[in-house]
Amino acid sequence: MRTYEVAFIVAPTLTPEELDAFIAQMQTVVEGKSGKVVKVDNWGKKSLAYKIKKFRDGYYVILTVEADGAIIAELERRFRVADHVIRFISVRIDEDLKRAEKMKAARQRKAGSKPKSSVLRTDEYDAMPPAAPLR
Amino acid sequence: MPAPKRFSVKRKRVCKFCAEKISYIDFKDGKLLSHFIPERGKILPRRISGVCSVHQRQLSEAIKRARHMAILPFVAD
Numbered sequence: 001m002r003t004y005e006v007a008f009i010v011a012p013t014l015t016p017e018e019l020d021a022f023i024a025q026m027q028t029v030v031e032g033k034s035g036k037v038v039k040v041d042n043w044g045k046k047s048l049a050y051k052i053k054k055f056r057d058g059y060y061v062i063l064t065v066e067a068d069g070a071i072i073a074e075l076e077r078r079f080r081v082a083d084h085v086i087r088f089i090s091v092r093i094d095e096d097l098k099r100a101e102k103m104k105a106a107r108q109r110k111a112g113s114k115p116k117s118s119v120l121r122t123d124e125y126d127a128m129p130p131a132a133p134l135r
Numbered sequence: 136m137p138a139p140k141r142f143s144v145k146r147k148r149v150c151k152f153c154a155e156k157i158s159y160i161d162f163k164d165g166k167l168l169s170h171f172i173p174e175r176g177k178i179l180p181r182r183i184s185g186v187c188s189v190h191q192r193q194l195s196e197a198i199k200r201a202r203h204m205a206i207l208p209f210v211a212d
Contacts, residue, residue, distance in 0.1 A: 049207055050208050
């Protein structure tokens with residue numbers, strides 16, 4: 001199960017109730033295929049940096065989901081079909097989150113141990129985890 | 136053409152993200168990203184902003200995503 005962030009912009013012509021209904025619809029799509037919606041972030045109406053389809057503002061919604069690629073593909077298909085969704089983007093973030101956790105843990109370990117010299121003993125060197133890839 | 140006498144970076148700049156230990160640059164954070172796109176909306180080069188190479192790559196990807204989602208403009212006037 002991978003963690004994705006799906007962000008989309010809904011046209012401002014929708015009422016908040018219709019927007020909530022649409023978000024609930026997307027949530028059922030995810031849950032129906034055994035995904036999990038971790039977080040729903042509704043920024044409300046925000047002005048856009050440039051005009052999209054003649055609109056100057058829109059509702060920003062961000063879903064954090066734990067799903068497979070197939071579920072995300074299904075979500076994107078629905079976004080494309082829907083008239084009121086004017087932009088969407090899905091980003092895979094589980095690798096980034098894992099990397100952030102690893103770096104935080106490494107930093108805490110370094111701060112906690114505070115070695116007096118930079119020379120490591122052999123057992124200390126072996127106990128170190130392999131370096132995380134940069135990508 | 137004579138080369139400029141002053142360099143853009145006067146001293147050894149620290150990467151802002153390395154100093155604050157930010158490991159994931161979020162494309163939704165418009166305020167943070169807007170520091171790196173001056174008035175025309177272009178992405179600042181590394182030698183001016185002082186960002187390290189790892190974070191510059193993440194930063195430019197985040198800015199491009201933010202531009203796609205209309206959080207940042209492509210061209211600003």
